Amino acid sequence: MSRSSSEVATRRNENSGPLRALSGGSSRAVERRMLHALGRMVGSPPLRIELWDGAGVGPEGSEGRIRIEDRGALYHLAAQPNMGFGDLFSAGRIHVDGRLPDVLETLFGSLHRARDDRSALVNRFLEAKPQSGANQRAARKNIHHHYDLGNDFYRLWLDSEAMQYTCAYFETPELTLEQAQRAKMEHVCRKLQLQPGQEVIEAGCGWGGLARYMAREYGVRVRSYNISREQLDFARQKAKEEGLDDRVEYIEDDYRNIDGHCDAFVSVGMLEHVGPANYGEFARVIERCLDPAGRGLIHTIGRNRPAGMHAWIEKRIFPGAHPPAIGEFMDLFESANLSVQDVENLRLHYAQTLEHWLERFDEHQEQVRSWYDEEFVRAWRLYLAGSIASFRVGTLQLFQTTFAPAQNNELPGNRHYLYGQPATEPGGSLD
Amino acid sequence: MSRSSSEVATRRNENSGPLRALSGGSSRAVERRMLHALGRMVGSPPLRIELWDGAGVGPEGSEGRIRIEDRGALYHLAAQPNMGFGDLFSAGRIHVDGRLPDVLETLFGSLHRARDDRSALVNRFLEAKPQSGANQRAARKNIHHHYDLGNDFYRLWLDSEAMQYTCAYFETPELTLEQAQRAKMEHVCRKLQLQPGQEVIEAGCGWGGLARYMAREYGVRVRSYNISREQLDFARQKAKEEGLDDRVEYIEDDYRNIDGHCDAFVSVGMLEHVGPANYGEFARVIERCLDPAGRGLIHTIGRNRPAGMHAWIEKRIFPGAHPPAIGEFMDLFESANLSVQDVENLRLHYAQTLEHWLERFDEHQEQVRSWYDEEFVRAWRLYLAGSIASFRVGTLQLFQTTFAPAQNNELPGNRHYLYGQPATEPGGSLD
Numbered sequence: 023m024s025r026s027s028s029e030v031a032t033r034r035n036e037n038s039g040p041l042r043a044l045s046g047g048s049s050r051a052v053e054r055r056m057l058h059a060l061g062r063m064v065g066s067p068p069l070r071i072e073l074w075d076g077a078g079v080g081p082e083g084s085e086g087r088i089r090i091e092d093r094g095a096l097y098h099l100a101a102q103p104n105m106g107f108g109d110l111f112s113a114g115r116i117h118v119d120g121r122l123p124d125v126l127e128t129l130f131g132s133l134h135r136a137r138d139d140r141s142a143l144v145n146r147f148l149e150a151k152p153q154s155g156a157n158q159r160a161a162r163k164n165i166h167h168h169y170d171l172g173n174d175f176y177r178l179w180l181d182s183e184a185m186q187y188t189c190a191y192f193e194t195p196e197l198t199l200e201q202a203q204r205a206k207m208e209h210v211c212r213k214l215q216l217q218p219g220q221e222v223i224e225a226g227c228g229w230g231g232l233a234r235y236m237a238r239e240y241g242v243r244v245r246s247y248n249i250s251r252e253q254l255d256f257a258r259q260k261a262k263e264e265g266l267d268d269r270v271e272y273i274e275d276d277y278r279n280i281d282g283h284c285d286a287f288v289s290v291g292m293l294e295h296v297g298p299a300n301y302g303e304f305a306r307v308i309e310r311c312l313d314p315a316g317r318g319l320i321h322t323i324g325r326n327r328p329a330g331m332h333a334w335i336e337k338r339i340f341p342g343a344h345p346p347a348i349g350e351f352m353d354l355f356e357s358a359n360l361s362v363q364d365v366e367n368l369r370l371h372y373a374q375t376l377e378h379w380l381e382r383f384d385e386h387q388e389q390v391r392s393w394y395d396e397e398f399v400r401a402w403r404l405y406l407a408g409s410i411a412s413f414r415v416g417t418l419q420l421f422q423t424t425f426a427p428a429q430n431n432e433l434p435g436n437r438h439y440l441y442g443q444p445a446t447e448p449g450g451s452l453d
Numbered sequence: 454m455s456r457s458s459s460e461v462a463t464r465r466n467e468n469s470g471p472l473r474a475l476s477g478g479s480s481r482a483v484e485r486r487m488l489h490a491l492g493r494m495v496g497s498p499p500l501r502i503e504l505w506d507g508a509g510v511g512p513e514g515s516e517g518r519i520r521i522e523d524r525g526a527l528y529h530l531a532a533q534p535n536m537g538f539g540d541l542f543s544a545g546r547i548h549v550d551g552r553l554p555d556v557l558e559t560l561f562g563s564l565h566r567a568r569d570d571r572s573a574l575v576n577r578f579l580e581a582k583p584q585s586g587a588n589q590r591a592a593r594k595n596i597h598h599h600y601d602l603g604n605d606f607y608r609l610w611l612d613s614e615a616m617q618y619t620c621a622y623f624e625t626p627e628l629t630l631e632q633a634q635r636a637k638m639e640h641v642c643r644k645l646q647l648q649p650g651q652e653v654i655e656a657g658c659g660w661g662g663l664a665r666y667m668a669r670e671y672g673v674r675v676r677s678y679n680i681s682r683e684q685l686d687f688a689r690q691k692a693k694e695e696g697l698d699d700r701v702e703y704i705e706d707d708y709r710n711i712d713g714h715c716d717a718f719v720s721v722g723m724l725e726h727v728g729p730a731n732y733g734e735f736a737r738v739i740e741r742c743l744d745p746a747g748r749g750l751i752h753t754i755g756r757n758r759p760a761g762m763h764a765w766i767e768k769r770i771f772p773g774a775h776p777p778a779i780g781e782f783m784d785l786f787e788s789a790n791l792s793v794q795d796v797e798n799l800r801l802h803y804a805q806t807l808e809h810w811l812e813r814f815d816e817h818q819e820q821v822r823s824w825y826d827e828e829f830v831r832a833w834r835l836y837l838a839g840s841i842a843s844f845r846v847g848t849l850q851l852f853q854t855t856f857a858p859a860q861n862n863e864l865p866g867n868r869h870y871l872y873g874q875p876a877t878e879p880g881g882s883l884d
Contacts, residue, residue: 131860134860191867192866193866193867193869194866195866326786326787326790326791326792326793326859327786327787327788328787347783347787348779348780348783348786348793349779349780349783349784349787352778352779352780352783353780355757355779356757356758356759356778356780357758359757360757361757361798361800361847361850362757362779362796362798363797363798364795364796364797364798365793365795365796366794366795366868367792367793367794367795369792369864370862370864370866371866414862415860416792416859416860419792419793428757428847429562429565429846429847431801431845433800433801435623435624435625435626435801435802436622436624436872437797437868437871437872438624438872440868440872441867441868441869441871441872
């Protein structure tokens, strides 16, 4: 696999990069005071935080340890804590001993509690970039940045069957990642009450796994939109191989240009990239296409209350992303003639999904390092482990929202139809 | 039963009452033009709308017919359509032929579509009173107005077992009202995952049926708050009769004064009376009481988008009520450290509940008329039938929202626990 540059993935060499390393020696009294101040800023977590010479705060012998490796790193972290931690960790100038997701969960939990105590300082660690919706050109650039890292890269650690880069559904905890991703697709199909011959529009289809599942297991016709070229090439190839290309059409276009009619509208993991400023436009697209007797589902990362994306994630990993609170994405339904039927929060399912991804990523570290470099590996481990921690402490949520046109009275009377048989068995609603 | 005055129920004789009846004779050309204008204002529904002399608009021979009985009624309706229709109907100066809920569903559906066409005029029919939250004194007055009509009155047409004046759960459509109200309580208990010995706080308990159900079927201790004296007297008497008074305490106080600890917080049919301005205060009450490992549920009438209560209902039937859109009541959870786990929309269950209520009300019309008067009977029939129509056309929704403290990770992995056995069989989660 050829990679033009690892910058595609982490945008590391921009002018906001960390101070260069300043060699250590013994820490000075002022530096130890800075360390204590940093410890208090993050809510004094039950973790050991140390300087390069072993001076530290927090309980010795604690499960997790964070080490700041040089003087420049300390100064940079104090000056720019929100960007600094990620950049310095990626550069190998902050080290974490202990299992990374667990240490981060302890750290984030502490930050979370400190923020609830309304500490002003702590916000410097959590600071976010204000987000406005991306226009079509910016959207393409943002999506290219993240998703066009290459199919080979994602294939290393996503589920092997459908390459779904979204939260799986661990209906029972012991499912494999492949089973849980299948269960997620099945759960979505049941919520949409798909019937053979119906037409489905999908906004944002990743590598196209859900579209093929719907066509194969439910006998529907699907038109799936995406603006990531590499993903679409893969998706089309797969559909051809599986003999589904007469029922699944993958279209390279922005969600704003979706047209035509559908009985079901589905979008899994795209709303994060739409941005609140564009929810009204997205709503009009759905309203225009969806049959009055239809159903829809939007699956998105979200929050308990509105907040911007963490600045480091936004800048280095996921430009343009905004996980909305329910109150924010209700704008979408309220601005159209749509009625919310069901919201299900699958937060801890995403923590479990990410555990699988991190485990597989770690199994392929050597491969990733050979394609990119050590900094890329460390940045992605921080992103995956940090996401696990964020879902576990509740900074992030995962909402699946089912909706229908407001005048649709052909609604199921209860939700037994979702639970009649395990979601690992496909085609539940065809019986 | 002694009634001081039917004003308690309908506040009819205030200065905004309708013009006195002006005797008919033949309608004039200008009056027929007014009628045509009114027909267009309400979106030209497939209904016959007639004047006292038979002049009319809309298809002759249609299923439903609305007749304006005198000249004064026409002028009043044209001048104040939002209050006028209800007041004139109650006074017997507008008559409806055909089944009242069906005619109103046709009329409201037409109004609804007309509003979506952004007609300015139609809003005069739908005009709402702006709502701000009631303080404790106003809350008492509002609640007294509606709920202290007397237990004897509500007993005539609510379910005989628990007198629940909230949406039932018709898990299957053929359930009786009593079965469906039991199923609702069971569904709520399962969502709360009650375990024996746990403590529950209930905000707004009506006649106390849910509290007794929780104590009896799930072995929990319940403290239930209400500010309606007559309801509380009834609830306490019932708890004593059923030997539950050691486990259920009914407290006459405002929700703002709730204190103590609970494992589960529940509120069914109270949020409508809280008002958006008070959601933050309500949230702080929940946050203060609810165990970090706890769960909560709020069941409320709602809307697809924010709107005030219809002015006639607000003034004559339900002062101070405001059914919120999801985006509005998310303020409650966002302002506290609470995470929404599940939202279920039970809209059509409320239409079905109301059908049962109207049927029973009609069976006891004579009794109600003898206690109050004809105007009261007509006003309440309009309110019940109009509510059926509103739920059927989607002007109103019914949301059951389950939530948990944000840091609670002891969450069920899926919703099978709600659907393991029919909700008509109690004690589902004790097995």
